[in-house]
Amino acid sequence: MSQRQLAAIMFTDLVGYSALAERNETxxxxxxxxxxxxxxxxxAKFDGHEIKTIGDAFLxxxxxxxxxxxxxxxxxxxxxxxxRSIEEDHKIHLRIGIHTGDVERRENDVFGEGVNIASRIExxxxxxxxxxxxxVYAAVRNKVDVPFHSMGEQKLKNIRHPVVVYSNHxxxxxxxxxxxxxxxxxxxxxxxxxxxxxxxxIVWINDDDEPPVTRTAETQAVEKIEPxxxxxxxxxxxxxxxxPFTNRSKSEDDAYFADGLHDDLLTHLxxxxxxxxxxxxxxxxxxxxxxxxxxIGGELGxxxxxxxxxxxxxxxxxxxVQLIDVSTDEHLWAEIYDRELTAANIFAIQSEIATAIAxxxxxxxxxxxxxxxxxxxxxxxxxxxxxxxxxQRMATRTNEKLVEAAAYFEQAIExxxxxxxxxxxxxxxxxLQTVYSDLPxxxxxxxxxxxINMALTLNDNLAEAYASLGLLRQNNHxxxxxxxxxxxxxxxxxxxxxxxxxxxxxxxELGKVTKASVQMQKALTLDPLSIIINAGVASYHAKLGRxxxxxxxFEKIIEIDPTVAQGYFGKAHLxxxxxxxxxxxxxxxxxxxxxxxxxxxxxxxxxxxxxxxxDNKRVDCWLDRAMKLSPEGLFPNLLMTxxxxxxxxxDLALLYARKTHKISPTNRDALIFIRDHDLxxxxxxxxRSRYELSYPALLKEDQPTINRKNFDIxxxxxxxxxLSGEKERADILLERSxxxxxxxxxxxxxxxYKINDVRIYAMxxxxxxxxxxxxxxxxEGWRVGWWYFMVIDxxxxxxxxxxxxxxxxxxxxxxxxxxxxxxxxxxxxxxxxVNP
Numbered sequence: 004m005s006q007r008q009l010a011a012i013m014f015t016d017l018v019g020y021s022a023l024a025e026r027n028e029t030x031x032x033x034x035x036x037x038x039x040x041x042x043x044x045x046x047a048k049f050d051g052h053e054i055k056t057i058g059d060a061f062l063x064x065x066x067x068x069x070x071x072x073x074x075x076x077x078x079x080x081x082x083x084x085x086x087r088s089i090e091e092d093h094k095i096h097l098r099i100g101i102h103t104g105d106v107e108r109r110e111n112d113v114f115g116e117g118v119n120i121a122s123r124i125e126x127x128x129x130x131x132x133x134x135x136x137x138x139v140y141a142a143v144r145n146k147v148d149v150p151f152h153s154m155g156e157q158k159l160k161n162i163r164h165p166v167v168v169y170s171n172h173x174x175x176x177x178x179x180x181x182x183x184x185x186x187x188x189x190x191x192x193x194x195x196x197x198x199x200x201x202x203x204x205i206v207w208i209n210d211d212d213e214p215p216v217t218r219t220a221e222t223q224a225v226e227k228i229e230p231x232x233x234x235x236x237x238x239x240x241x242x243x244x245x246x247p248f249t250n251r252s253k254s255e256d257d258a259y260f261a262d263g264l265h266d267d268l269l270t271h272l273x274x275x276x277x278x279x280x281x282x283x284x285x286x287x288x289x290x291x292x293x294x295x296x297x298x299i300g301g302e303l304g305x306x307x308x309x310x311x312x313x314x315x316x317x318x319x320x321x322x323x324v325q326l327i328d329v330s331t332d333e334h335l336w337a338e339i340y341d342r343e344l345t346a347a348n349i350f351a352i353q354s355e356i357a358t359a360i361a362x363x364x365x366x367x368x369x370x371x372x373x374x375x376x377x378x379x380x381x382x383x384x385x386x387x388x389x390x391x392x393x394x395q396r397m398a399t400r401t402n403e404k405l406v407e408a409a410a411y412f413e414q415a416i417e418x419x420x421x422x423x424x425x426x427x428x429x430x431x432x433x434x435l436q437t438v439y440s441d442l443p444x445x446x447x448x449x450x451x452x453x454x455i456n457m458a459l460t461l462n463d464n465l466a467e468a469y470a471s472l473g474l475l476r477q478n479n480h481x482x483x484x485x486x487x488x489x490x491x492x493x494x495x496x497x498x499x500x501x502x503x504x505x506x507x508x509x510x511x512e513l514g515k516v517t518k519a520s521v522q523m524q525k526a527l528t529l530d531p532l533s534i535i536i537n538a539g540v541a542s543y544h545a546k547l548g549r550x551x552x553x554x555x556x557f558e559k560i561i562e563i564d565p566t567v568a569q570g571y572f573g574k575a576h577l578x579x580x581x582x583x584x585x586x587x588x589x590x591x592x593x594x595x596x597x598x599x600x601x602x603x604x605x606x607x608x609x610x611x612x613x614x615x616x617x618d619n620k621r622v623d624c625w626l627d628r629a630m631k632l633s634p635e636g637l638f639p640n641l642l643m644t645x646x647x648x649x650x651x652x653x654d655l656a657l658l659y660a661r662k663t664h665k666i667s668p669t670n671r672d673a674l675i676f677i678r679d680h681d682l683x684x685x686x687x688x689x690x691r692s693r694y695e696l697s698y699p700a701l702l703k704e705d706q707p708t709i710n711r712k713n714f715d716i717x718x719x720x721x722x723x724x725x726l727s728g729e730k731e732r733a734d735i736l737l738e739r740s741x742x743x744x745x746x747x748x749x750x751x752x753x754x755x756y757k758i759n760d761v762r763i764y765a766m767x768x769x770x771x772x773x774x775x776x777x778x779x780x781x782x783e784g785w786r787v788g789w790w791y792f793m794v795i796d797x798x799x800x801x802x803x804x805x806x807x808x809x810x811x812x813x814x815x816x817x818x819x820x821x822x823x824x825x826x827x828x829x830x831x832x833x834x835x836x837v838n839p
Contacts, residue, residue: 009104010104012102012113014118015078023092041081048077072139072143098125098132100123101121101135101139102139120162123159136169139169241277241279243364244299244305245310248311249261251314252315261312263391263394264322264349266395271353271357274498275366275368279305283530301329305329307328307329308329310325311323318343322356323338324337324340336359349387350380351379357376389415390422390428393411393412401602406436408432412432426454427467427468433451477508489506500533500536513710519543526539542573548748557573568598568599580752586825592605592612603633608638611645626643637663644659644676647659664677668697679795694723717737718763721740751784751785760776764776770802777802781815
């Protein structure tokens with residue numbers, strides 16, 4: 004339940020933190036932590052209640068307006084004293100905003116206009132300054148020693164009426180003295196203010212709720228490590244990268260064996276928490292490199308490199324390794340291992356090498372780590388070789404190779420049913436096939452769950468197993484359970500980059516962008532050249548509206564490895580969903596399909612692209628291909644729904660929508676097409692019940708939480724509720740969704756809000772606001788799903804016949820026809836292929 008009341012709210016922001024983090028992440032974290040320490044010491048003295056920290060920002064409530072202002076002035080004095088004797092980069096400069104107003108309290112958080120005004124006022128303050136609203140000024144003007152003067156009425160974003168703002172405009176506040184004269188304030192450019200506002204509000208809105216966690220002994224044990232998770236220094240003396248091993252065997256077929264030993268050695272090394280170990284994907288690019296050791300070490304951010312060779316001879320193996328100091332090119336340690344070729348000997352050699360490297364780098368090995376290093380995963384050499392082949396296939400992430408990977412893991416398990424790591428690999432291959440091969444999620448989840456349960460039964464100390472368990476739980480929307488599993492994996496292996504990457508995607512999915520960024524950067528530090536992790540970082544940038552950064556990240560992926568699909572697909576994605584340049588997306592998507600021709604997802608995406616362009620021939624061609632690749636897949640069936648809907652073939656559209664809904668009951672597009680059918684037939688109750696089954700909180704909670712995962716669903720449902728007479732509930736969903744949209748998420752991209760603001764205004768009867776917002780969306784480049792929203796979506800019926808609306812519809816159609824003509828010109832010139 005929630006309650007409304009007056010509250011004195013302080014909002015703070017650490018000036019220059021993002022720029023410092025880009026220059027020196029370790030220093031930035033030190034400054035951030037010192038800032039937390041200093042502010043909390045002051046807040047406590049004035050009975051402040053820390054509602055939450057939002058990365059480099061604080062949201063604080065005080066018992067009285069006077070205490071809030073006195074605390075703000077005390078913070079300024081504290082930071083002034085702190086900054087006097089330290090270097091510039093270590094100094095802490097804050098902006099502070101204070102407002103007393105109406106807020107809505109829900110559990111341990113506060114929301115509403117009172118908080119919004121405080122956050123927007125804060126952004127108007129200069130570095131080191133304090134701004135207060137008129138209501139605050141009226142309460143304290145005769146009660147504090149430091150004068151404030153008016154900045155006049157300020158129009159604050161998404162606040163209905165202007166607010167008079169006062170500021171002390173001071174970088175340095177002397178303790179307990181009166182300032183007789185104030186200088187004229189240096190006003191920030193409006194563009195800067197807007198950028199700051201958007202950053203602050205994005206972080207505030209999106210960093211609100213932790214995933215619910217059932218507290219157990221295991222939970223409490225792993226939760227305590229989370230505050231310590233932070234990116235390591237760029238160059239750590241206890242850091243190592245293992246270059247690809249050279250295959251010295253007579254047979255080239257043994258190359259996979261050398262690669263497998265290299266991969267497994269990395270796994271052993273990563274178990275040593277006191278060392279930074281670069282992951283496999285980032286070192287594989289240095290096979291046969293001509294770069295010197297210093298250059299490689301600099302690119303990977305390590306102090307040492309291990310190079311080696313493997314020679315396999317019938318039943319013997321020779322492994323030659325040497326550890327090199329990057330800065331001096333000196334050999335710190337070297338060894339040759341001649342052993343009988345058995346699985347036990349292979350693992351023993353890897354443990355010996357890992358232990359020797361730890362000793363050479365003066366890294367501490369805990370008893371638990373020593374025990375894990377000594378563990379032999381399997382004594383069956385054939386099972387081990389099958390496992391190595393499975394891991395190598397899975398790393399490519401193509402449809403065909405993922406199928407092969409699963410087969411190799413199954414073979415390893417058949418040869419050794421007690422091989423826990425093989426079950427982990429099998430579980431991962433199933434989960435990845437739901438993403439890259441579009442196989443039915445329910446079926447693959449069941450298979451994955453069986454495999455990971457068996458892995459943990461066999462060995463409950465496998466970090467890889469807990470990371471995979473986290474992914475499984477995340478994909479099943481058990482976010483609290485996923486968090487526990489990921490943190491457990493980190494306690495067992497602090498160098499497993501995949502854990503940080505997947506945990507980062509979980510936090511990003513929940514809208515916790517600041518924490519997600521820390522995890523993503525940690526993953527990149529451990530695996531800087533990983534295609535998958537770099538793609539995840541690119542996606543992260545796109546969801547924050549940093550489209551140019553996302554594009555650069557995708558271009559980096561292509562530079563790292565032009566034989567993988569992710570970079571090309573990412574560029575196609577941005578050209579379509581962000582820039583509205585579908586013609587420019589076509590050649591990049593063509594490259595994507597050429598790299599991974601058996602992916603139903605990519606073929607479906609191509610079909611959707613041509614659907615928006617209006618080329619029916621190409622649509623049919625690509626969707627026919629997608630359906631052949633995955634007749635029960637989510638994407639092909641969803642695109643078939645789109646296709647028949649655009650052709651007014653409502654019965655067929657409904658057939659495929661129901662099939663899609665069965666595959667994924669929470670899929671928004673399937674729900675909306677079935678909803679439209681129900682509304683045409685007057686079946687309002689049936690439409691309502693379907694949403695209640697898929698998203699019960701939107702109908703059952705008095706004050707439903709609206710977030711990035713459900714705001715558009717809430718708008719779709721609100722239209723049903725309007726028709727069924729539940730106007731009050733519909734109004735709540737529309738207002739909360741509009742508030743969320745105004746909070747700062749970007750309009751563009753598939754995960755943006757697109758024209759959902761237009762839909763809300765239209766449903767609220769605000770025709771001119773709806774048309775104005777639509778004009779803005781089209782000008783910004785919105786084109787995703789235009790044919791549905793502009794032609795079919797019933798929520799826009801109130802404005803569809805307006806001349807201005809019809810003019811914009813004609814404009815989009817003309818743009819699509821022009822872009823299609825450009826694509827056909829490219830086809831003539833051979834820049835893109837005509838057919839799949």
